[in-house]
Amino acid sequence: MTADSNVTEPSAGSATAAIVVDIAIVGGGLAGSLAAAVLARAGHRVALVDKRAVHPDEFRVEKIGGRQLEMLRKLGYLDALDNVACRYDQVLNIREGKVVDVSVGRAYGLPYADLVAMARSQLPDPSSLIVDEVTAVNCRDDLQHVELASGGRITARLVVLATGMAGVLGYKLGIKRRVLAERHSVSFGFTIARRDHAPFDFEALTCYGERTADGIDYLSLFPVRAGMRANLFMFRDPTDPIMRELRREPEATVLRLLPGLRPYLGDFHVIDRVQNWVMHLSVVEGHLQPGVVLIGDAFQTNCPAAGTGVARLLVDVERLCTEYAPRWLGTEGMGREKISEFYSDRDKVAADQQSLKMARFRQALTSRNDIGWDVRRRLHFLRRSITHRLDQMRPGWLAQVRSALRA
Numbered sequence: 001m002t003a004d005s006n007v008t009e010p011s012a013g014s015a016t017a018a019i020v021v022d023i024a025i026v027g028g029g030l031a032g033s034l035a036a037a038v039l040a041r042a043g044h045r046v047a048l049v050d051k052r053a054v055h056p057d058e059f060r061v062e063k064i065g066g067r068q069l070e071m072l073r074k075l076g077y078l079d080a081l082d083n084v085a086c087r088y089d090q091v092l093n094i095r096e097g098k099v100v101d102v103s104v105g106r107a108y109g110l111p112y113a114d115l116v117a118m119a120r121s122q123l124p125d126p127s128s129l130i131v132d133e134v135t136a137v138n139c140r141d142d143l144q145h146v147e148l149a150s151g152g153r154i155t156a157r158l159v160v161l162a163t164g165m166a167g168v169l170g171y172k173l174g175i176k177r178r179v180l181a182e183r184h185s186v187s188f189g190f191t192i193a194r195r196d197h198a199p200f201d202f203e204a205l206t207c208y209g210e211r212t213a214d215g216i217d218y219l220s221l222f223p224v225r226a227g228m229r230a231n232l233f234m235f236r237d238p239t240d241p242i243m244r245e246l247r248r249e250p251e252a253t254v255l256r257l258l259p260g261l262r263p264y265l266g267d268f269h270v271i272d273r274v275q276n277w278v279m280h281l282s283v284v285e286g287h288l289q290p291g292v293v294l295i296g297d298a299f300q301t302n303c304p305a306a307g308t309g310v311a312r313l314l315v316d317v318e319r320l321c322t323e324y325a326p327r328w329l330g331t332e333g334m335g336r337e338k339i340s341e342f343y344s345d346r347d348k349v350a351a352d353q354q355s356l357k358m359a360r361f362r363q364a365l366t367s368r369n370d371i372g373w374d375v376r377r378r379l380h381f382l383r384r385s386i387t388h389r390l391d392q393m394r395p396g397w398l399a400q401v402r403s404a405l406r407a
């Protein structure tokens with residue numbers, strides 16, 4: 001069953017034509033673009049609306065690995081990622097200048113704008129992307145109406161809000177954001193290179209914070225096309241003067257905060273603009289409404305240090321676009337009872353909870369200095385270090401133990 005039609009095929013919005021589709025997706029960041037591609041590939045008529053034709057150079061996720069790759073493979077996008085990103089297979093993990101362990105496994109580094117472009121390129125019909133701003137969404141049990149700044153309109157059976165942290169449309173629908181942790185973390189992103197133009201001696205490197213007072217969780221270095229990308233994740237007051245020092249003198253400040261890093265970096269410099277971001281952890285309320293579903297950051301924000309944002313949004317996309325939306329479109333109506341199935345999906349709820357749990361864990365592991373967390377922190381790194389040394393003595397041992405535990 002499709003949206004009632006005196007149908008106009010999806011096309012660029014105009015002041016007169018109403019575009020009629022099965023699903024209108026508002027927001028073409030990673031969540032919205034992937035969702036649109038999955039649904040369109042399955043034969044649904046989709047309109048993806050974003051206010052920008054090309055995603056800007058904003059600091060968001062810049063590395064993809066582990067479980068995220070499995071999920072991208074399942075959705076059929078791993079090859080596309082492989083074509084546009086820098087692949088790396090080993091991460092050297094250090095603390096206080098000493099090796100903690102080495103993480104082995106495929107991962108990719110790329111700017112967020114390239115990741116979004118990759119997702120949008122997977123749309124079978126590029127004209128499904130409408131560059132416009134959605135100014136209002138009116139949702140009911142049957143048909144939904146989306147208003148565009150250009151004066152155009154879209155009629156759809158289901159609206160997916162994938163507007164990221166921008167909350168305006170949600171507010172108009174009575175959806176509010178509940179802040180769970182204000183100014184939870186601060187992230188910095190910049191690209192480095194050695195002054196002698198020589199490559200670094202590592203493929204990728206993670207350097208953990210040395211003192212709880214610094215509030216540094218870790219600095220992650222990984223390859224992107226422009227050089228070696230650095231993501232620094234901190235739990236610290238964003239008004240602290242150290243933030244300005246990191247922006248103005250990133251090289252000296254990073255080495256002051258992480259002196260153990262010096263021998264690994266040699267004489268390096270920052271080759272682009274230092275970007276930074278203060279993250280508030282939040283989740284929406286009042287979202288269970290007919291005809292509309294929120295996914296990705298539009299539903300819940302994530303701690304960048306925990307690295308759970310992409311896994312969460314991929315679960316949203318996979319559950320909504322391969323299970324619920326196709327089923328809902330097969331019968332009349334788009335009432336709350338349908339929409340609530342998605343929000344109570346077991347995998348989705350688990351991913352949302354895991355994201356919050358990891359956000360709190362990373363903050364406590366980084367900056368709590370009571371005896372309990374001090375012991376826990378020492379044990380955390382000791383366990384990793386012992387496991388690594390045992391694996392060096394008997395290569396393959398760790399992989400065998402892990403696969404035995406999984407069996």
Ligand SMILES: Cc1cc2nc3c(=O)[nH]c(=O)nc-3n(C[C@H](O)[C@H](O)[C@H](O)COP(=O)(O)OP(=O)(O)OC[C@H]3O[C@@H](n4cnc5c(N)ncnc54)[C@H](O)[C@@H]3O)c2cc1C
Nearest residue numbers: 027029030031051060061134163164296297304307309310
């Ligand atoms: C600094 C930082 C570092 C991060 N690092 C990691 C990491 O290492 N690992 C990880 O897993 N996650 C990380 N994340 C989280 C991850 O980047 C996000 O979860 C993810 O990008 C969210 O994607 P989204 O599509 O939900 O939102 P967005 O990418 O923000 O997309 C929202 C889109 O909606 C559009 N839009 C909004 N309003 C309208 C409107 N009215 N009309 C039309 N279009 C509209 C915008 O133009 C935008 O394109 C990080 C986040 C930050 C901020």
